[in-house]
Amino acid sequence: MRGFFLKDLFLSLLHNKLRTLFALLGVLFGVVSLVLIVAAIEGSSLLANRVIEKLGPDSVLIVSGSIKKGPRSGFLNLTLEDVREIGKLEGIFALTYGVVKPMTISDISTSKFTTVFGVGENWLLSWNYRIEAGRGFTDSDFKDLRKVAIVGHDVADFFWPGESPIGKIILIGKVPFKVVGLYAKKGKTPNGHNLDDRVFIPFPVFDRLVEKTYGHISIIRFRVFNMAEYNQIVKETRQILLKHHKPDEFMIITPVVVKKFLSMLSATLAFFLGIASTTALVVGGFVLSSIFYINIYVRQWEIGLRRALGATKREILKRFLYEAIVISLLASFLGNVLGYFAIKFVLPLLNIPVVYPVEAFLLANLFTLGVCLFAVYFPARKASSFEPVSALRRKA
Amino acid sequence: MALIELKNIRKVYRQGDLEVEILKGIDLTVERGEFVSIVGPSGSGKSTLMYILGCLDRPTSGEYYLDGKNVLKLPDNEVSKLRAEYIGFVFQAFYLIPYLTVLDNVLLPVSYLPKSERKKRFADKSPQQKAVELLTRLGLRERLHFKPEELSGGQKQRTAIARALINSPEVILADEPTGQLDSESSCEVMKIFKELHSEGKTVIVVTHDMEIAKHAQRIVKIRDGRVVE
Incomplete structure (x- = not known):
């Protein structure tokens, strides 16, 4: 009967196309931005390491100019x-x-x-x-x-x-x-x-x-x-x-300074992307939750019917959570594909080396699954607590 | 031992400060293999009674023994499994799931049967085989892979009857099964119930229509929350 359960589940998701789509989109952008942000941070630290490598970790470089005015090789201080x-x-x-x-x-x-x-x-x-x-x-x-x-x-x-x-x-x-x-x-x-x-x-x-x-x-x-x-x-x-010389006439560049400067850049980047991705995922979670709330009321008679046919509260709860898992897996998959392209095309624009952080993909997927389950848990619990009799009376 | 035994069943609904007593102490016994119809005008409490019989609703007080089991003392999940094992519902509005085919709609209750019962009841035939057999018998052989929206009212109700029979339940519980059907389809459906009865099934039909009720072996009349006959 497991095959039947999955068939029932997927057909239901397909039947509620619009709901599934919106729920998916909401979460999708969260996944993409999450993947992108981690790639950007990792890329930046890679960049810092490469600069230090080129510079030589044992080297001291003194240039004319200052951090405030910008080090310029044109200055001859x-x-x-x-x-x-x-x-x-x-x-x-x-x-x-x-x-x-x-x-x-x-x-x-x-x-x-x-x-x-x-x-x-x-x-x-x-x-x-x-x-x-x-x-x-x-x-x-x-x-x-x-x-x-x-x-x-x-x-x-x-x-x-x-x-x-x-x-x-x-x-x-x-x-x-x-x-x-x-x-x-x-x-x-x-x-x-x-x-x-x-x-x-x-x-x-x-x-x-x-x-x-x-x-x-x-x-x-x-x-x-x-x-x-x-x-x-x-x-x-x-x-x-x-x-x-005055202190602002020269700058001593050491690997520590380079790292500080570059990590300052990546911290700013991480901050904005972090806000964006968190917002996207939280909003995605809200969207998912509200869509499911609406959906369980539309499908109330169906829940009543399943209860009448012998489904326990647990089975109703489980069913909606599985729907959430399927949506989350779909969002993760699409998010990973989109995230891959985002990294490939966005990072070069920011002069950040392209890296594909596997842990970030895994983390984003797990996080998405968590958000989806959390968002759907409440409407699912509500659905499982419907009184079968009054639920049956609400035939759409 | 009677299959169904209701003792002094009372049901009170609260509407704000107002208490409405829908069932005012019902005693009812249904033996195995009986064909009973419960008749009464709307508002008589017959639907409430049928939901209580179907273990979907709990009375405010009273006792209910189904096959000797004290239903009102069981926790919700066990009552749910009792429904899957003992009761096959047929509703006025059919309640077919729109995205499942006729065949899958019929198979749906199997997924809610406890595993051990599933093994026992489908030892000889797989659920699919049994579903196809039932649908063939009910004249839906050609409609197995149709969606409910492609069926006529009579066909929908016959699909629902097949669904009610798939788990081989003890009782078929039908709530106004002909309420949305024309007279021809109504006759057909009642004929099916009679056949099931003659095969030894217990059938309970709830209706407001005396003509429909007459098909049954025994008629229980309800008025104002009491059994009058």
């Missing part, structure tokens, strides 16, 4: 003097510095807008750039102010497609530079900056021939040998910088 003083700290390595200038470079026939970096020694080492062809910078490049450049794949492929860029000449500003190296592809940063569309030249050359900065720079970076000393070194670095 830092100086070579700062670099020299930081260099005196113990327990650090791969100390480097640089300036960034988005500008147009050209060869004889074409030109391209790209980002030119005037960099210190160790830059390529410190940021993990691997030389694929040609060579890296040498000490004499810096001492003798050689006009040499190391380029990324996007630059090389633009000017000399299919050819080796080594030995070619490009014009940066009006100055010709000789390409001596090509670095291996690095892809994009988690924020979407293209790491392969860059040109590196020695800082002293940049300062003399491309743009006078008079020893001012926008980025200082180094790494720490022993993570136990990390916080102490960051503290000392700050003291050194405060000797010559």
Whole structure:
């Protein structure tokens, strides 16, 4: 008779199409938003981890500007003097510095807008750039102010497609530079900056021939040998910088700061989505409950009949709860499908990596089941308590 | 032992401050295999009596023995199972479930029969087989997979009778079974009840129509909540 019970149940749900549909829709949006919110939060923390990974967990990055004004590589608040003083700290390595200038470079026939970096020694080492062809910078490049450049794949492929860029000449500003190296592809940063569309030249050359900065720079970076000393070194670095700078002229970016900043973003997101999804589910629950209340009164004679045929109160209650379970399972299934697409298309718009959190799907489904059972329990209990005689007299 | 024994059944309804006594002490005994009709004008309390007989309503006071069981002392869930086992209802308004086919409507009471009883009663034939047999006998062989809305009134009532018979109950309890039927269908339905009676079933028909009541073996007249004959 189990087969008959299910048949009876599904036919009843099908017969009350509109009721089933509205009940379904009410819960459906709750499921979708719930899945989306968890995916967004997980994606954001993944993003934070990726940024930290790229940054290097042992690294300290100092940039011009402040959190309030926004860190800008265009500001040139830092100086070579700062670099020299930081260099005196113990327990650090791969100390480097640089300036960034988005500008147009050209060869004889074409030109391209790209980002030119005037960099210190160790830059390529410190940021993990691997030389694929040609060579890296040498000490004499810096001492003798050689006009040499190391380029990324996007630059090389633009000017000399299919050819080796080594030995070619490009014009940066009006100055010709000789390409001596090509670095291996690095892809994009988690924020979407293209790491392969860059040109590196020695800082002293940049300062003399491309743009006078008079020893001012926008980025200082180094790494720490022993993570136990990390916080102490960051503290000392700050003291050194405060000797010559106001607190809002620079910002020390550490993995902790990155995490704080990104989690602040994701917390805001989680808050709004959280409100949306909770509201959706609660409203869905109310809708479900009211629809069932109306429905049990419409079907009162049917409940009376089933009682007359021998159904106990429990069996009536069970029947409505099963209807709720079927609606909840349907909503869960559709919600998961819709949630999948929502994650796939909405998260990229928010610059959040796409993740499909399995636990979130499971949690959302369980939560939905709970809401459905809770919402339907009260009308179901009401239905089971109908007096068979008066229920039978209410034939629709 | 009588199948049904009612002793001094009283039923009082409360309407605000007003107490209305619908049944004023009814004594009634129905033996196995009897065909009884309960007749009375509307408001006489015959419907209330039939709901009490069907274990759907409880009297305010009195005693009710069904097959020796003291119905009024049993908890609600056991009374529900008693209905599934002992009573087959036939209603004036048919009460067929609109989304189930004729066959499934007939099968519905089987799902409310306790498992042990189900095994016992359907040991020889499956519920489906028995339903098809009943419907064939009642001339609905061609209508097995029709929905109730596709049936005529007489066909609907015959479906309801098949539903009342599926669990092989002791008693068929019919409440104005011909109330919504034309005279031809009415005759047909009463003929079926007579046949069931001749096969040994206990049949109780509640009606206001003396012509219908005359089909029965015994007529119980009710007026103002009392048995008058």
